[in-house]
Amino acid sequence: MRLRKLMALALLLACIGGKSVAQTAPYEPSAENLRSRAEFADMKFGIFLHWGIYSMFAQGEWYLQNSGTDRNEYAKAADAFYPHRFDAKKWVEAFKDAGAKYVCFTTRHHDGFSMWKTDASDYNIVDASPFHRDVVGELAAACHDADMRLHLYYSHIDWTREDYPAGRTGLRTGKKPENANWAHYYDFMNKQLTELLTRYGKIGAIWFDGFWDHDSDSIPFDWQLRPQYDMIHRLQPACLIGNNHHEAIKDGEDIQIFERDLPGENTAGFVEKAASVSRLPLETCQTMNGMWGYKVVDQNYKSVAQIVQLLINTSGKGANLLLNIGPQPNGELPATALERLKGVGKWLREYGETIYGTTAGDMMPQPWGAITRKGNVQYVHITDNALAGKPLTLTLNSKVKSVSVFGTTQKLPFKQSKDKTLTLTIPTHPETIDYIIEVRN
Numbered sequence: 285m286r287l288r289k290l291m292a293l294a295l296l297l298a299c300i301g302g303k304s305v306a307q308t309a310p311y312e313p314s315a316e317n318l319r320s321r322a323e324f325a326d327m328k329f330g331i332f333l334h335w336g337i338y339s340m341f342a343q344g345e346w347y348l349q350n351s352g353t354d355r356n357e358y359a360k361a362a363d364a365f366y367p368h369r370f371d372a373k374k375w376v377e378a379f380k381d382a383g384a385k386y387v388c389f390t391t392r393h394h395d396g397f398s399m400w401k402t403d404a405s406d407y408n409i410v411d412a413s414p415f416h417r418d419v420v421g422e423l424a425a426a427c428h429d430a431d432m433r434l435h436l437y438y439s440h441i442d443w444t445r446e447d448y449p450a451g452r453t454g455l456r457t458g459k460k461p462e463n464a465n466w467a468h469y470y471d472f473m474n475k476q477l478t479e480l481l482t483r484y485g486k487i488g489a490i491w492f493d494g495f496w497d498h499d500s501d502s503i504p505f506d507w508q509l510r511p512q513y514d515m516i517h518r519l520q521p522a523c524l525i526g527n528n529h530h531e532a533i534k535d536g537e538d539i540q541i542f543e544r545d546l547p548g549e550n551t552a553g554f555v556e557k558a559a560s561v562s563r564l565p566l567e568t569c570q571t572m573n574g575m576w577g578y579k580v581v582d583q584n585y586k587s588v589a590q591i592v593q594l595l596i597n598t599s600g601k602g603a604n605l606l607l608n609i610g611p612q613p614n615g616e617l618p619a620t621a622l623e624r625l626k627g628v629g630k631w632l633r634e635y636g637e638t639i640y641g642t643t644a645g646d647m648m649p650q651p652w653g654a655i656t657r658k659g660n661v662q663y664v665h666i667t668d669n670a671l672a673g674k675p676l677t678l679t680l681n682s683k684v685k686s687v688s689v690f691g692t693t694q695k696l697p698f699k700q701s702k703d704k705t706l707t708l709t710i711p712t713h714p715e716t717i718d719y720i721i722e723v724r725n
């Protein structure tokens with residue numbers, strides 16, 4: 285009896301001991317990671333690309349799930365995927381010309397099709413399509429040549445592979461739940477991520493998506509994120525990790541992502557605690573029309589003015605805008621998207637100084653516009669033309685020395701009260717996307 289008690293005690297101590305050893309210390313970003321974060325935060329504008337065999341169905345990237353198609357039937361599209369007009373250089377040129385500083389590409393979306401030559405699965409663009417070209421490789425080369433930062437989107441979920449334990453999506457694609465094998469799937473993902481981080485040069489970030497697939501599980505699902513994040517940081521210490529999990533940031537992450545919303549807002553209904561904005565670099569992703577992947581019926585594109593205003597508002601929140609385009613099945617970017625990119629580029633060439641390298645202004649975005657800050661200058665972006673000729677009151681934190689119209693020598697009279705509230709009158713001006721006033725401290 286005594287012996288048994290002693291053994292139980294020994295076992296208990298061993299367990300406690302084991303636990304404390306296994307506990308990982310909180311993530312400490314390396315110096316190069318911190319530098320990479322700062323560079324990223326200054327970039328302000330990136331292009332998101334959702335491209336895969338789903339573009340052939342032309343109904344968005346969720347087609348496999350939404351249509352309830354059997355995964356083996358869906359996979360037949362791979363054998364017809366021949367995007368003969370794909371030209372990575374042309375894409376990158378268009379993004380550069382638009383003023384974008386980085387590109388985030390879907391290497392493998394929820395449908396499970398890999399857009400590079402992976403050794404971990406035959407279901408990839410080189411082995412399973414007649415195109416036989418490594419799209420990730422070509423895009424990486426074009427980005428590196430053009431000094432364009434490359435981020436890679438990677439889905440944590442897979443609607444095709446049997447080993448991925450399905451959550452609340454991908455239940456109608458014909459997978460057998462009894463074949464789920466998390467350990468096997470986790471190993472597969474880590475092999476793929478290792479390929480992506482060792483074969484294509486410098487990768488600016490890995491952008492995870494799919495965590496929410498298990499948000500309704502009765503027993504919390506363990507994604508084993510931290511060891512995966514550590515592996516990424518070991519392979520490329522400067523590579524940032526972001527996860528579109530719609531929750532507060534988790535240990536090991538370097539940036540915070542917001543889907544279809546400005547940080548702290550929850551108009552799209554994805555974030556439960558809308559206000560949990562961290563101090564990490566922030567990024568808002570948004571579609572140019574209504575869908576991420578190519579959708580033939582969706583011609584509801586945002587106008588150049590709307591995109592620029594979105595960029596102003598994200599910058600006014602201190603965040604980056606990751607603006608999405610769904611390339612066509614032939615490999616071209618939709619003409620409307622290209623036209624919008626041109627317009628945004630034209631605006632940024634003239635006013636980019638008030639966006640790139642800025643942080644949030646003293647006041648968060650308002651219905652009339654937003655404020656960005658660079659050093660001792662605050663750029664007051666007035667996007668509501670109805671304000672022309674009207675007085676404007678700003679609640680600032682800093683003492684103002686001078687106020688002028690951006691890009692001119694025109695000084696504006698102003699009053700600042702003791703509590704730093706600034707009052708001025710917006711000059712009358714012709715209709716414009718954005719009327720900018722420079723406030724100097």
Ligand code: GLC
Nearest residue numbers: 345346493494528543569576
């Ligand atoms: C969602 C969707 C996905 C898209 C992503 C982009 O989480 O599942 O299709 O890639 O948002 O933010």
